[in-house]
Amino acid sequence: MFVLAQLLNRRQYVLLIHQLQHEVVESLDTAKQHRAALEDQLAQLKSIVGIRTSVPKEQVYPTFHVIATAWLALIRERERTALRTALLVQLQQFRTSFTAARVEDDLPQLKHLIPEGQEPLPQVCFER
DSSP states (O other): OHHHHHHHHHHHHHHHHHHHHHHHHHHHHHHHHHHHHHHHHHHHHHHHHTTOSOOOHHHHHHHHHHHHHHHHHHHHHHHHHHHHHHHHHHHHTTTTSOOOOOHHHHHHHHGGGSOTTOOOOOOOOOOO
16 A cells, blocks of 8 residues: 555645645735835825925825835735745655655555456556
């Protein structure tokens, strides 16, 4: 049953890496959106304030609020990225934990899995 354990090991590893990759792509899109919003609001703030020495708070406070929200969202994405990096480092330890066994060695143990009345598959040579 060593082959089954190896297949499960690889399947789980690949699924985790794939999920991590999916999360990184989503995070990148989210960060791009927040960065664009931040840059847009900063440009808008610059146009509101310009060279004036005083500006009514009703004009700038909503912009400050949006800027702060985008900034905090970027900080959260940075923290999530750090967690994903740590997870990747942990997962990479399992990359080398897999050692391929010879399938021929496990075939006698796997024969009991063939349903009664069904012919076993023909012998396949795995040698190169």
